[in-house]
Amino acid sequence: MMISGWQRVAVGLALLGTVSGCGPSQTRPENSAVHEVRIEDDVTPTLLYAQRGDEIRWHNLLPHPVKLGLLGTNWRDHVVCQKGFLRFGQVDDLVLIPPQQYVSLCFAQPGTVRYNVWLDPQNLTGSMTPTSTIRID
Numbered sequence: 001m002m003i004s005g006w007q008r009v010a011v012g013l014a015l016l017g018t019v020s021g022c023g024p025s026q027t028r029p030e031n032s033a034v035h036e037v038r039i040e041d042d043v044t045p046t047l048l049y050a051q052r053g054d055e056i057r058w059h060n061l062l063p064h065p066v067k068l069g070l071l072g073t074n075w076r077d078h079v080v081c082q083k084g085f086l087r088f089g090q091v092d093d094l095v096l097i098p099p100q101q102y103v104s105l106c107f108a109q110p111g112t113v114r115y116n117v118w119l120d121p122q123n124l125t126g127s128m129t130p131t132s133t134i135r136i137d
Contacts, residue, residue, distance in 0.1 A: 057104040060097040067121035071114040081106035
């Protein structure tokens with residue numbers, strides 16, 4: 001069976017889409033857990049252990065917005081799901097969490113993710129919680 005030029009192009013584009021993917025999805029992988037980080041006057045837990053694919057939710061329980069900042073860049077290539085981190089087609093490392101809302105990430109590879117929360121998003125030089133850590137096994 002002969003394949004026409006147009007069919008070759010269509011197959012090539014389909015394969016390219018399969019290889020390159022579409023970036024982080026909105027939903028977590030099947031059979032993964034959900035871990036909640038509670039943001040109040042402080043952050044709990046300050047050390048969280050998770051497995052690859054688990055969803056980490058930062059839940060703002062305060063009556064005003066907060067800002068979450070992820071430190072470093074090693075985590076960026078390992079995101080497999082996200083909610084609230086996508087801006088202009090890229091996963092952002094500094095996000096605003098409205099009151100009583102959450103943002104989340106899932107990571108595909110083991111590693112360590114560190115972050116801070118600013119309780120006053122207008123003042124990034126103050127009101128910052130101590131650095132917290134997530135360990136992904």
